[in-house]
Amino acid sequence: MAKLWTIIKREYLERVRTRWFVMATVFGPVFFGSLILIPAYMAKKSKASTEFANTIILDGTTTGVGQRIADALNFKRPAGSVAPVVRVVAAAELSQAESTATHQVMSKQASGYLVLDAQTVKGDSLRYAGRNASNLNDMEALRNTVKETILRERLEEAGVRSDKIKALTLLPLKLSAQRISDAGRGGSGTVSIIFAGVVAFLLYMSIVLYGQNVLRGVLEEKTTRVAEVVVSSVPSETLLAGKVLGVGAVGLTQQIIWVVASVVMFKVRAPLMSRLGVPTAPFQMPEISIGFGILLLLFFLLGFTFYASLYAAVGSSVNTEQEAQQAVQPLLIMLVATAVFINPILMNPTGGTAHVMSILPFSAPIIMPLRLAIGSVPWWDIASSLVALALSCVVAVWIAARIYRVGLLMYGKRPTMKEMARWISYSH
Amino acid sequence: MADYTVEIENVSKRYAEHVAVNNLTLHVPKGSVYGLLGPNGAGKTTTIRMILNIIAPDQGTIRILGVPFNDSRITDRIGYLPEERGLYRKMQVRRVLRFLAELKGVNGAVADQRITEWMERFDLRNAEKDWGLSKIDELSRGMQQKVQFIGTLLHDPDLVILDEPFSGLDPINAQALKDTIVDLKRRGKTVIFSTHLMDNAERICDAVCIIARGEKVLDGSIAAIKDSHGSRNIALSLDGGSSNGVGAILADRKLVKRVDDSNRYFEVELVDGANPQELLHRIVATGASIQRFELVQPSLHQIFLERVGARTRAPGEEPWAEGVEIGMTGHG
Numbered sequence: 001m002a003k004l005w006t007i008i009k010r011e012y013l014e015r016v017r018t019r020w021f022v023m024a025t026v027f028g029p030v031f032f033g034s035l036i037l038i039p040a041y042m043a044k045k046s047k048a049s050t051e052f053a054n055t056i057i058l059d060g061t062t063t064g065v066g067q068r069i070a071d072a073l074n075f076k077r078p079a080g081s082v083a084p085v086v087r088v089v090a091a092a093e094l095s096q097a098e099s100t101a102t103h104q105v106m107s108k109q110a111s112g113y114l115v116l117d118a119q120t121v122k123g124d125s126l127r128y129a130g131r132n133a134s135n136l137n138d139m140e141a142l143r144n145t146v147k148e149t150i151l152r153e154r155l156e157e158a159g160v161r162s163d164k165i166k167a168l169t170l171l172p173l174k175l176s177a178q179r180i181s182d183a184g185r186g187g188s189g190t191v192s193i194i195f196a197g198v199v200a201f202l203l204y205m206s207i208v209l210y211g212q213n214v215l216r217g218v219l220e221e222k223t224t225r226v227a228e229v230v231v232s233s234v235p236s237e238t239l240l241a242g243k244v245l246g247v248g249a250v251g252l253t254q255q256i257i258w259v260v261a262s263v264v265m266f267k268v269r270a271p272l273m274s275r276l277g278v279p280t281a282p283f284q285m286p287e288i289s290i291g292f293g294i295l296l297l298l299f300f301l302l303g304f305t306f307y308a309s310l311y312a313a314v315g316s317s318v319n320t321e322q323e324a325q326q327a328v329q330p331l332l333i334m335l336v337a338t339a340v341f342i343n344p345i346l347m348n349p350t351g352g353t354a355h356v357m358s359i360l361p362f363s364a365p366i367i368m369p370l371r372l373a374i375g376s377v378p379w380w381d382i383a384s385s386l387v388a389l390a391l392s393c394v395v396a397v398w399i400a401a402r403i404y405r406v407g408l409l410m411y412g413k414r415p416t417m418k419e420m421a422r423w424i425s426y427s428h
Numbered sequence: 429m430a431d432y433t434v435e436i437e438n439v440s441k442r443y444a445e446h447v448a449v450n451n452l453t454l455h456v457p458k459g460s461v462y463g464l465l466g467p468n469g470a471g472k473t474t475t476i477r478m479i480l481n482i483i484a485p486d487q488g489t490i491r492i493l494g495v496p497f498n499d500s501r502i503t504d505r506i507g508y509l510p511e512e513r514g515l516y517r518k519m520q521v522r523r524v525l526r527f528l529a530e531l532k533g534v535n536g537a538v539a540d541q542r543i544t545e546w547m548e549r550f551d552l553r554n555a556e557k558d559w560g561l562s563k564i565d566e567l568s569r570g571m572q573q574k575v576q577f578i579g580t581l582l583h584d585p586d587l588v589i590l591d592e593p594f595s596g597l598d599p600i601n602a603q604a605l606k607d608t609i610v611d612l613k614r615r616g617k618t619v620i621f622s623t624h625l626m627d628n629a630e631r632i633c634d635a636v637c638i639i640a641r642g643e644k645v646l647d648g649s650i651a652a653i654k655d656s657h658g659s660r661n662i663a664l665s666l667d668g669g670s671s672n673g674v675g676a677i678l679a680d681r682k683l684v685k686r687v688d689d690s691n692r693y694f695e696v697e698l699v700d701g702a703n704p705q706e707l708l709h710r711i712v713a714t715g716a717s718i719q720r721f722e723l724v725q726p727s728l729h730q731i732f733l734e735r736v737g738a739r740t741r742a743p744g745e746e747p748w749a750e751g752v753e754i755g756m757t758g759h760g
Contacts, residue, residue, distance in 0.1 A: 006530040224514030233531040
């Protein structure tokens with residue numbers, strides 16, 4: 001046990017001391033910080049622009065609706081913007097007026113023009129052309145304004161009193177979407193999808209990165225022949241276990257630092273945003289229960305052990321980095337195949353694919369935490385996934401330990417699959 | 429209790445393609461310097477790995493320091509220097525050494541003290557520079573070999589196993605290694621080292637075992653081996669090289685069993701029962717001028733060639749095809 005600890009300690013400390021680890025650990029929170037701040041900043045950018053009211057209204061309806069729309073736009077106009085201009089035009093001269101307005105927009109006297117005609121009064125269609133035509137917020141505001149104005153006019157025609165109209169049309173409907181799971185309501189739907197995506201991606205990244213790390217470590221010990229000295233002091237299984245645990249601990253350390261930094265980042269987000277001049281949108285932190293945390297840890301540990309021991313087996317069976325790159329392909333294919341399914345499963349976390357992939361050992365450590373993050377999963381699903389993964393883990397470690405033991409001392413030609421199968425059968 | 433540090437009885441190890449070690453029996457006396465000799469691929473490394481419990485024999489028993497080889501208590505009492513050397517390149521020297529010591533159950537504080545002592549002894553730490561704080565890959569090859577050798581001895585092992593320790597050493601380091609081996613023996617430790625360099629073995633070993641193709645060819649103390657191979661050897665040196673007449677005499681299979689041209693002299697082995705005087709008379713008769721004609725004990729090198737090479741080499745024939753290297757190490 002003391003020797004296992006010696007190996008774990010070396011694997012851990014030598015990695016944590018590297019510049020690479022320090023860089024990645026610092027870069028992580030910066031990355032998450034930008035993940036939180038940039039969308040908020042972008043959202044600010046895409047708010048209704050000040051240009052939105054600076055519109056020419058070509059009214060070809062003879063109903064005077066143009067002026068009413070202008071009044072409504074004027075009312076909603078952001079500070080510092082130019083008031084809209086109404087031009088009443090005969091229906092026949094509309095196209096002429098449109099080309100004049102186009103020139104005005106081109107020379108930046110107006111941001112765009114709105115065309116009102118008989119179709120608009122009927123409630124069918126509305127045309128707008130302008131520089132901000134691609135700003136969804138502007139267009140939505142414009143459409144709503146016209147809609148409301150026409151609605152008021154119709155109500156007036158129907159004989160509704162004008163003070164009544166105001167009360168009737170005032171409908172500031174705000175949609176707040178809440179997620180419902182088996183455990184009840186809670187959390188915002190979008191947040192949990194983003195959160196689940198981040199969890200899956202992080203698990204994928206750390207398994208790939210630290211799996212490769214194990215492989216390189218094994219290869220280094222083999223090529224420098226340190227392995228031979230070490231296995232003359234401890235059984236090869238102890239060396240393998242120490243390596244996998246040590247590297248796993250490094251990965252865990254990094255993730256804990258990342259999570260803590262992200263939470264802190266989240267806490268200071270509001271003051272930081274107001275300094276940037278961005279109003280903080282209500283952004284709910286995903287709720288993380290202790291149970292979820294423990295399951296996440298369990299899946300990470302099992303998944304990492306599964307992949308890391310296989311990576312170690314690959315590392316012990318080759319002699320050079322180049323050979324390693326080839327030999328590692330099957331492992332990478334399993335991981336990439338899982339990553340490819342992250343998106344579809346995010347969209348449909350209760351579908352058949354999701355179920356199958358949370359049982360298969362190579363994808364379970366990534367897909368199951370993803371499903372857990374999105375919403376509640378029946379306990380028997382979690383249990384069967386864990387059992388399948390744990391059993392595969394035992395098999396993978398057993399096979400890896402046997403390949404590792406022989407491969408570590410075998411130099412020269414890269415073994416074929418058949419030879420590796422024979423190594424597994426060697427008694428010692 | 430045991431008179432032998434290592435007892436190997438009827439051990440065999442087979443791989444799919446070949447038999448690495450076949451029915452090997454050998455005994456390494458306690459407190460001796462023991463040479464494991466043989467050409468490349470003879471099974472020396474496999475034997476060493478089995479002693480170290482890195483691989484297990486298919487059959488036979490191995491006892492070390494009186495207990496079975498796979499007893500976990502003995503690994504801490506063995507020090508091992510593998511043939512191919514290397515250490516964690518990016519790691520600080522002191523940390524590597526402490527790691528190796530801790531793997532052998534030495535606690536950190538004791539290890540630190542011993543590291544300092546050894547580093548001073550091998551001049552890796554002096555008033556000007558402490559290499560212990562450098563990374564392994566900042567050290568020269570010679571220094572790295574010293575570090576590895578220190579790593580082998582930090583836990584003060586009772587049995588030290590060195591696989592081809594002299595390969596790649598410069599004369600100064602080879603001398604330092606030889607001195608350390610002698611010192612270990614003086615302190616009652618047992619040293620086993622493998623080599624294919626007979627000169628080294630003859631100089632340092634108390635006893636040797638020669639193996640070839642996985643089988644023991646002979647073993648015993650150097651003195652006993654030499655005695656058993658008799659004094660049938662003659663060192664012959666001629667002024668101006670060998671004339672044709674002498675060549676014909678040396679090629680006479682009734683008189684001469686084998687000849688080894690060592691450049692400055694011939695080492696001649698006579699056939700059993702042949703009279704050295706007859707050889708002398710016949711050479712004198714050719715008119716050749718003799719500088720040296722001396723009855724000598726066969727060198728270990730000769731014995732090795734005779735027993736392993738197994739082929740008699742007449743003058744002018746191609747040299748040994750057995751993979752025996754007659755390389756000389758720098759020291760001496």
